[in-house]
Each structure stands twice: as C-alpha cells, then as structure tokens.
Amino acid sequence: MPQPEPQAIAKRPHGVKTAALVSSGRHPVSGRAGRAREDARAVEMGLALVGADLSLVHAGDPEQASLRESLEGYLGMYHGLDGGRPGDERDGQLSLLPLRAGEDAVAPLAAWLEQRGVRLALTGQRAECGEGSGMVGYLLAERLGWSIATGIAAIECCDEESVTVLQALPQGQRRRLEIRLPCLIAVDAVAEAPRQSAFGPARRGRIETVDDLLPADESRLDTGSADWRWQPARARPKRLKVVKSTNARDRFKAAAAKSSATGGQVLTDLSPEEAAEKLIDYLRAEKILAQDDQ
Amino acid sequence: MSVRRLDPHAERIRRNRLHPRHLEFARPAWRWVSREGVVRIDPHALGAIGPNGLKRIDRSGAAVEASPAAAASTSAEPARRQVVIDQPVGHVVVVPELPEGRLNDHDRDLFGLARQLADGRDLAVTAVVFRGGAAGFEDAGADRVVDLSAKVGDGYDPVSRLAALVDVEAVLSPQHWIFADSLPDGGDLGRRLAARLSLQNASQSASQDASGSVGDARPATRVWQLSDGQTLSRAGDRQDILRDVPRVMLALPECAEPVSETCHEARVIELATRGGELSSAANEVPASGVIDRGRVAVDPQEIPLAQAPFILSAGRGISDWEGYHHAARVLGASEGASRVAVDDGNMPRARQVGATGTFVSASCYIAVGISGAVQHLQGIARCQRVIAINNDPSCDMVKRADLALIADGDAVLAAVCERLGQPRDQTGSDGSWKDEESQHAAA
CATH class of the missing domain: 3.40.50.620 (HUPs)
Structure with a gap:
C-alpha cells in the first residue's frame, strides 16, 4: 500500500551508518529456503534510504546447506539503486557471524553493531525459522541502550539525530513517531514491497565471515532453551460455542438457532432529508463521524 | 401377607388390543423396568394426539415455554x-x-x-x-x-x-x-x-x-x-x-x-x-527515545479493503455513481461494492465485498442499494455495525442491519452531502481527500 505522504524519503542521511539484520526465511507454501518476507521489506526500506551503503548482517550456522541460498536473496536486491546511474551500482556485502548450534545470536550481533558504528538498524518483526519470538531486536536494544520501534510501515525522513517513521496500527491507520538515533526499527508486513532479487547481483554479492568479536570469557551458550521440546505445529482447535445451561431445551435451541441479528431498527416512510439526518445522527452517536463536523 | 390376584377378564381385555375397552384396562406405560432390570421405553405409547390429529411427542418441556420471562432470566445467565x-x-x-x-x-x-x-x-x-x-x-x-x-x-x-x-x-x-x-x-x-x-x-x-x-x-x-x-x-x-x-x-x-x-x-x-x-x-527514566507525533490522516481509498474501518458500499440500487463517489469522500469512507455493481462495470473488481471478493471487518458498514445476497452477507459477517439504505423493506440486508433506512439510496447520499455542508455542485473541482481531514475516529 502506498504510504500517505510519500514525501522526502530521498533525504539521504549522510553519515548515519545503516545496517539491516536479516534472517533466513522459508516459503510459506513450498517450504523452500529464501529471504524472509519482513526482513526483505526491511532491506528494501534501507536501500531506499541509503542505497548501496546499506550493510547486511546475519548470525547463523555457516555449515548450513541452504544458507547461501537464503542470503543471496538479500544480496540480489542491490540493483536499480541511485536512479540507475551505472557508476553507483555496487555489489552487496553481507557479514556472517558464525554461530554453532545452541548459541545465542544476541551477543555477537550487539558486538558487531558496536564495532561497525551502526546507528540505524532495520529488521523484520519476527524470524520465520527457529523460535521466531521477535525478541532479538528488544534484547539488542536493551543491551545497547538503543531505542526500538515496532511495526514500522515507512521511513519519512532521517537526519543525524533522529528518524521520523510511520507506524502501522490496526485497520490501516498510521501513527507518526520520531525516534532518536541510535535505534532499531522492526519493519511491518505492510511496508513497501521488496524489489525482486536478481541473479547477477546475488552471485556477485560477497558474504564475509566475521571473526569472533566477543571477549573470550563471555558465555555464548543459549541456556534458556535447553529443556524445551520442539514438536510439529498442531492445528489450533476451533472454539466451540458452548451453551452453559442446565436444561436441554435451551441447549437445543442455542444449537439449532439461526444466527440472526436482532434489535435492528427499521425506519420507514422517510424523506431523503430525514433519512440523511437519521444516518448522520447515528454515525455521530457511534463516534464514526467527528462531532464538530460542519 | 398379600396374594397377588389376577382378574382373568381384565387380563383378556388387556391382551386384546382390538377390544373396545382395551385402553381402560391397559393404559400402556411408556417407560418401565423389565424383569432383567433394563429400562424399556415404548415410543408408541409416548405423546398425545395434537389438534391437527397427528400424534406429537413433546420433549421440549412445555412448562418452560409457558413463562418465557422466567425462563430467559434463569437460563441466559446462570448465577456466578x-x-x-x-x-x-x-x-x-x-x-x-x-x-x-x-x-x-x-x-x-x-x-x-x-x-x-x-x-x-x-x-x-x-x-x-x-x-x-x-x-x-x-x-x-x-x-x-x-x-x-x-x-x-x-x-x-x-x-x-x-x-x-x-x-x-x-x-x-x-x-x-x-x-x-x-x-x-x-x-x-x-x-x-x-x-x-x-x-x-x-x-x-x-x-x-x-x-x-x-x-x-x-x-x-x-x-x-x-x-x-x-x-x-x-x-x-x-x-x-x-x-x-x-x-x-x-x-x-x-x-x-x-x-x-x-x-x-x-x-x-x-x-x-x-x-x-x-x-x-x-x-x-531517561527522556524517551520514541516521541509520539500523533495520528496521520490516511486516504481511506488506500487502506486495504479487508482492514478498512468504515466502508460505504454500493449495489444495484445506485444509479448516480458520481454522487456516490462524492459521498464516500465527504464521509471519509472506503468504497466497497456488491458483485452486481462490479459486474456492471461501475466499480473495480478489487472493491467487491463478499464471498468472491473481500471479507471485510469494518467497524461500520453502510450498504446502499444492496439487497443482501448470502455471499455478500458472508463477506460482512465480521462487521460490527451495519447500516442499510434500501427501497425494499423486506430484503435480507435490512434484516441484518442494525439501522435500516427505507429510502432511495441516491437521494439519501445527496442529502447527506448537503447536510454535511459539501453538496456536490459546489465542489466541482473534485477536491482531493487531502483537503479534508480524516473524519473517521475509529481506531
């Protein structure tokens, strides 16, 4: 959906180092590895903001077979930037923070963000693989002392001090937030759709494995999830309408009753003016039209 | 000590179902315990002959039916x-x-x-x-x-x-x-x-x-x-x-x-x-890093129809389509349509509400000139408030609606625009939505 005020997104924030935190995704139907949908929107938002200066980071197991496939989906988005001037076409670069099984991603990511001097980090709200709790952004922000905002639909403008964003609310509404840098922004699924991932840029993009940035004594093991049991997702049971009544007649009536709206008010024999007045009165009483509307 | 004595005469009448006095002696029990201790029910013995001459078995507890007020008060809310x-x-x-x-x-x-x-x-x-x-x-x-x-x-x-x-x-x-x-x-x-x-x-x-x-x-x-x-x-x-x-x-x-x-x-x-x-x-507490700059006015036509909070929907009963679009702008509502309006080419397919279109969840849905086909009513099942404007007081949409106005849709919409101070003729320049503030306060 186009954002309401597609104004000054072209304001390039010079000097604000921007990074996107990406995760490996999975196609919802085919199950094929690829870019995660919300993370791809975050990368798109970052590319629209700073162009090819956007750096990507992923923390994961370098031995995983489908890793290259997932990450190339993001690297293939580095095309058509800067109005298509050929000189500015640069290839994407992704930092891979190697993790072994059972290690937590938060500490290495925090160390990387600090080392690179990143001030604006973009990511999706929730990973598509693994726990998918959406906690990584919050833990990073808490650890680094950054601000965090969730459900962001668009970045309106960005300068050295702060970034102005639109947050998506239910029912298609938007709220404008001003967030002080450094900050972390979790991008909602209603943000601008990501550009296609192209094969050439994806092959040319470099994946650079970063050496361990953490001090040697810091624990990397994820102790919290040791005793969890993972199982294939079950379908959630549908809630039944249970009628708590002692008498069989009421239970039968509730089961057999057609759901019909009752208490509807029917007004007949109205002139159009009267009908309009009734309608406006109703809308104002229900607070759908503003009261002071003239 | 009591001796159980049988009346052979009565026994014979009881056995003979064709005997004219059979019912006097053998009022058959509909429920009894057999010699083996099993509860037996005779369905033929149940019930009574109704006024139309048909036998009716009433399991409904007619006594409950008799006092609906008392029944409602006891059954609807069991005491907590x-x-x-x-x-x-x-x-x-x-x-x-x-x-x-x-x-x-x-x-x-x-x-x-x-x-x-x-x-x-x-x-x-x-x-x-x-x-x-x-x-x-x-x-x-x-x-x-x-x-x-x-x-x-x-x-x-x-x-x-x-x-x-x-x-x-x-x-x-x-x-x-x-x-x-x-x-x-x-x-x-x-x-x-x-x-x-x-x-x-x-x-x-x-x-x-x-x-x-x-x-x-x-x-x-x-x-x-x-x-x-x-x-x-x-x-x-x-x-x-x-x-x-x-x-x-x-x-x-x-x-x-x-x-x-x-x-x-x-x-x-x-x-x-x-x-x-x-x-x-x-x-x-440090100074907040996130500052709320307030709500942003959103063009109602840009909100995806499934999420829109306020929808003005049109059907076959609309003939003045320009007036309808104008009314949607004045009210600040998203536009929806019934299948007929879409098939006739008056509205784009993406605006169709119903089983073959979009299932909407508006907090207020106004149906103008829509009679309410089943597929359309399925599409608006999750709407909180439905208002129907229709000429036909017997149509299904009127039965579904919380407020039904029996009048001509075109005329009512024109009168609404008039009453809200923006009749269609004055804004001939087709003022864009940006001039009006977003009027729906639904969150």
Whole structure:
C-alpha cells in the first residue's frame, strides 16, 4: 500500500551508518529456503534510504546447506539503486557471524553493531525459522541502550539525530513517531514491497565471515532453551460455542438457532432529508463521524 | 401377607388390543423396568394426539415455554459464584489492551489464562491498566486492579509504560506476567519488559552466582495453549515449543476459555511504595527515545479493503455513481461494492465485498442499494455495525442491519452531502481527500 505522504524519503542521511539484520526465511507454501518476507521489506526500506551503503548482517550456522541460498536473496536486491546511474551500482556485502548450534545470536550481533558504528538498524518483526519470538531486536536494544520501534510501515525522513517513521496500527491507520538515533526499527508486513532479487547481483554479492568479536570469557551458550521440546505445529482447535445451561431445551435451541441479528431498527416512510439526518445522527452517536463536523 | 390376584377378564381385555375397552384396562406405560432390570421405553405409547390429529411427542418441556420471562432470566445467565482471595501469596499480572477503553475478547481470554495459573495456588489475578474507566473486571476474572493511568500519558509512550511496569515488578514481584501478543501494543510492551527482566536477571546472576535461573525470564511468545503446567507456543517454520510456564507470556487470541462461572472482586489497590523507591525509579527514566507525533490522516481509498474501518458500499440500487463517489469522500469512507455493481462495470473488481471478493471487518458498514445476497452477507459477517439504505423493506440486508433506512439510496447520499455542508455542485473541482481531514475516529 502506498504510504500517505510519500514525501522526502530521498533525504539521504549522510553519515548515519545503516545496517539491516536479516534472517533466513522459508516459503510459506513450498517450504523452500529464501529471504524472509519482513526482513526483505526491511532491506528494501534501507536501500531506499541509503542505497548501496546499506550493510547486511546475519548470525547463523555457516555449515548450513541452504544458507547461501537464503542470503543471496538479500544480496540480489542491490540493483536499480541511485536512479540507475551505472557508476553507483555496487555489489552487496553481507557479514556472517558464525554461530554453532545452541548459541545465542544476541551477543555477537550487539558486538558487531558496536564495532561497525551502526546507528540505524532495520529488521523484520519476527524470524520465520527457529523460535521466531521477535525478541532479538528488544534484547539488542536493551543491551545497547538503543531505542526500538515496532511495526514500522515507512521511513519519512532521517537526519543525524533522529528518524521520523510511520507506524502501522490496526485497520490501516498510521501513527507518526520520531525516534532518536541510535535505534532499531522492526519493519511491518505492510511496508513497501521488496524489489525482486536478481541473479547477477546475488552471485556477485560477497558474504564475509566475521571473526569472533566477543571477549573470550563471555558465555555464548543459549541456556534458556535447553529443556524445551520442539514438536510439529498442531492445528489450533476451533472454539466451540458452548451453551452453559442446565436444561436441554435451551441447549437445543442455542444449537439449532439461526444466527440472526436482532434489535435492528427499521425506519420507514422517510424523506431523503430525514433519512440523511437519521444516518448522520447515528454515525455521530457511534463516534464514526467527528462531532464538530460542519 | 398379600396374594397377588389376577382378574382373568381384565387380563383378556388387556391382551386384546382390538377390544373396545382395551385402553381402560391397559393404559400402556411408556417407560418401565423389565424383569432383567433394563429400562424399556415404548415410543408408541409416548405423546398425545395434537389438534391437527397427528400424534406429537413433546420433549421440549412445555412448562418452560409457558413463562418465557422466567425462563430467559434463569437460563441466559446462570448465577456466578463469588470468589474472594483475601491474602494472596502472589500475583499473576495481566496487562489487558483495552482498545477503545473496553475489555475485548482477547483480554478476556488472557484473564481466563491467568485464572488457570492462579486457581488452586492462592494467587491473585491482578489487572494492570493504563487507562481508567474500563469496567467489567469482576466478570472477566480479576481479583485486583492496579490503575497506572496517573503515571503514563495518553499517547504512545512505551518507555514510560515500561518504567511503570518495572515499578509493579519491584512491588508485587508477580509469579507470571501475561500480555496480549498483538503488535504494536501489548506484544511490544511485553517484549520490552521481558528484555528488561532478562538483562536484570543476567546482571544479578553474573554479580552473585552463575547458578541463577537465567532462562526463567525468557518469555514465551505466541502462546496458544496451557496444559499440565506447560505452555505451547507457536514458533516459526511450523513448529511448536512445549516448555514450562515462564514468567512472561505473550498469548494469542483464544489461548484459553474466558471466565464464565465465577465472579471476582476486582479490588483497586495502590502500589505501596517502599521508602520512596518508586519515585527514584521514576526519576531514573531517561527522556524517551520514541516521541509520539500523533495520528496521520490516511486516504481511506488506500487502506486495504479487508482492514478498512468504515466502508460505504454500493449495489444495484445506485444509479448516480458520481454522487456516490462524492459521498464516500465527504464521509471519509472506503468504497466497497456488491458483485452486481462490479459486474456492471461501475466499480473495480478489487472493491467487491463478499464471498468472491473481500471479507471485510469494518467497524461500520453502510450498504446502499444492496439487497443482501448470502455471499455478500458472508463477506460482512465480521462487521460490527451495519447500516442499510434500501427501497425494499423486506430484503435480507435490512434484516441484518442494525439501522435500516427505507429510502432511495441516491437521494439519501445527496442529502447527506448537503447536510454535511459539501453538496456536490459546489465542489466541482473534485477536491482531493487531502483537503479534508480524516473524519473517521475509529481506531
């Protein structure tokens, strides 16, 4: 959906180092590895903001077979930037923070963000693989002392001090937030759709494995999830309408009753003016039209 | 001593079903216990001949039917059992969302989940609310209510809300926190609190001893079931996680049955300050990094139809389409259409509401000149308020509507624009939506 005020997104924030935190995704139907949908929107938002200066980071197991496939989906988005001037076409670069099984991603990511001097980090709200709790952004922000905002639909403008964003609310509404840098922004699924991932840029993009940035004594093991049991997702049971009544007649009536709206008010024999007045009165009483509307 | 004597004459009549006096002697029992001790029922003996000469078996309890008022009062609301917890040993804190200042279904489910955790352990379910004026906590299942509306502002300020929750944590140190896992409100706040608690936990265990249970503060997100002291939460990639009940839970809608049999106290409590600890904690709060700049006016036509809060929908009863588009602009409503209007080429296919189009969930839906085919009514099943404007008082849309106006659609829309001060002729320049402020206040 186009954002309401597609104004000054072209304001390039010079000097604000921007990074996107990406995760490996999975196609919802085919199950094929690829870019995660919300993370791809975050990368798109970052590319629209700073162009090819956007750096990507992923923390994961370098031995995983489908890793290259997932990450190339993001690297293939580095095309058509800067109005298509050929000189500015640069290839994407992704930092891979190697993790072994059972290690937590938060500490290495925090160390990387600090080392690179990143001030604006973009990511999706929730990973598509693994726990998918959406906690990584919050833990990073808490650890680094950054601000965090969730459900962001668009970045309106960005300068050295702060970034102005639109947050998506239910029912298609938007709220404008001003967030002080450094900050972390979790991008909602209603943000601008990501550009296609192209094969050439994806092959040319470099994946650079970063050496361990953490001090040697810091624990990397994820102790919290040791005793969890993972199982294939079950379908959630549908809630039944249970009628708590002692008498069989009421239970039968509730089961057999057609759901019909009752208490509807029917007004007949109205002139159009009267009908309009009734309608406006109703809308104002229900607070759908503003009261002071003239 | 009694001898059971048989009357052979009566026996013969009883055996002979064609005997004219058979019924006098053998009024057949419809239910008896046989010699083997089995209950037997004779369906032919049941019932009575109705006024139209047909035999009717009435299992309905006609006595109940006789006094509908009494029946309604007894059956609709079975009396709830009052439960009072005077001295709780701990708290299960629920942070309801309270959209529009009312408890919604999701909030009630959260309280149901909290009751599952609290019942039998002498814990109190405590509701922490950020805005006053909400009612119904007694029936929802809250033993205590903590009102923090004095500490936080009205706008979106997660940092001060988090600080208030940290104060609650310091005073009550609840056993469990339960949030609604819905972004950007409850899910955001719950994750912030979980991150804060896990950091505190980690620093404590680092300073004292590494044996502390650090993983305790790791929240369970998207919890959808609680059974046998374990939670099931939905993870990514079609997996579920089964784990012990954590301190912080973010629960999905329908995670538990809402409370229906008990009534609770909902006593409002003040947070007892421990020697000014709270005020110092409040002073520590840094200037918020997130500043709310208010709502943004959104073009109603740009909102996806499935999410739109206010829809003006047109059908075959509309002939003046320019007037209809103008009325939608004046009212600030998104445009919808019935299948007929789309097939006739008056509206684009993307605007079709109903089974073959979009299922909408508007809080207000105005149907102008739509008679209400079944497929269309399916599409608007989740709308909260439906207004019908139609010439035909007997159509299905009028039966579904909360307010039905029997009048001509075109004329009513023109009169509405007139009354709202923007008749169509004056704004011949086709003023864009940006000139008007967004008029729907629905959140």
